[in-house]
Amino acid sequence: MTTFKLELQHVYKEYPLQNGSFKTLEDISMQIEKGEFVSIIGPSGSGKSTLFNLISGLDSPTKGDILLDGQSIKNKKGFVSYMPQKDHLLPWRTVLDNVILGMEIKGIPKETARKKALEHLDVFGLASFANEYPSALSGGMRQRAALLRTILLDNNVLLLDEPFGALDEITRMKMQHWLLEIWEKYHHTILFVTHSIDEAVYLSDRVYVFSHRPARVKEIVEIDLPRPRDPSIITGENFSRLKERLLTLLAKE
Template sequence: MTDDADVRIVADELTKSFAPAGRGGTALAVLGGVSFTVRAGEFVTVIGPSGCGKSTVFNMLAGLESPDSGSVRCHADDAADTGAHCAYMPQKDLLFPWRSVLDNTVLGLQVQGVPKAEARRRARALFPAFGLAGFEDARPAQLSGGMRQRAALLRTVVQEREPLLLDEPFGALDSLTRTEMQSWLQEVWQRYRWTVLMITHDIREAVYLSDRVLVLSARPATVRHELHVDLPRPRDLSLITTPEFAALEAELLEILHEESRRALAQQRMPGS
């Protein structure tokens, strides 16, 4: 894999198998040699059939899992230090209902040992950019679904760790709110130019937001396809109706359907 100083994530031939539940049985091979890189300021999305190991790769980058073989690196540091350099936003917002929105957003900083007053100052400065100004003292139950996700992302980025790992950040939202959040994320990403690696099951979302889209195969997963999204930025929502956008979406859809059929066939095989 490349040693380019501009590279922020390196996944090199990652393999992983999980032991079967209970005694006996055959280990389940989930990753079969996943390799990719992500450069500074790049927005890369990972898609693939359900159960192919997307979240397993993220867990390795976050330091929550170890590969059976291969390596992961962030900021060209050793694999052992990877989790300390990544900011991970899981699928659910995980906001504590008894804490104010502001106090929820400083949790990561406080865990790092940042004094409370300084943590609150740093988080509060981001509230206008995240559309949360005036809601610092609100409780999570008083926020809409989209606002809760923005608060969760603020909690992630205020830690000033890159890259950002976003695991289906809008998967639980309704269609309209999801579309609004996609537009908002593109705007705020262009402002800050974070290095982002995102998981999604939404092909349109992947094309709309990304510089590149990585398609994982059915397990044991490898990178089946890499799509460069050469569409102009900033991207207006009207872009999704253009022939250029539709062609990219169709290309991904065909490959993903093929891999999903392979995954379904595996599930039907005896012993799988």
């Protein structure tokens, strides 16, 4: 029997209301192999961020189970690293002290955490900004700092919730290519939420297409593009074919 790095088994989520209930997720099953880059795309409000809250243990599924390496992590925190849409950098802490915040919360001594972070700042393009405050950073650099903070938690699974959604198109393209380089260097398993079809195709091994709320897995699209990927791939015939497939699926929602 195959053991997946991350597996969701028939996950449901609904919230009680005075007159009935509010359903957000319905029978979501996903299987993600170690080291895969998998994206989720779907209409706004279809429960994608809710799903991340369930996987990270911030909320509980109504039914179903969530497995990491074959073991249930339902209702358990600290087993995956979650980077939300906003960078949440604290303006009164330097870049270095922002990226070690998660480690400090885990109880790692500040000097130990700083030493570990300093080993990675150059790879993330932040070495010369270690002692600056977030106000000195561009949007792309703030996202780099937020991602480093997420990676330093030493979990093999990263949940990235629209990390580039607020960036301009040129910066976003640069960050996508940079993220692939980081992924190839650190070998994390990534589950990525986006509203951009181009982004989903460019980054992913597979794309899960969600329906309108309550979200179901409408289809799984394999992204059969070679790696490593270069930005020029977006002008190719195969890229256009995959993009059209996803557009067609989403247009029916």
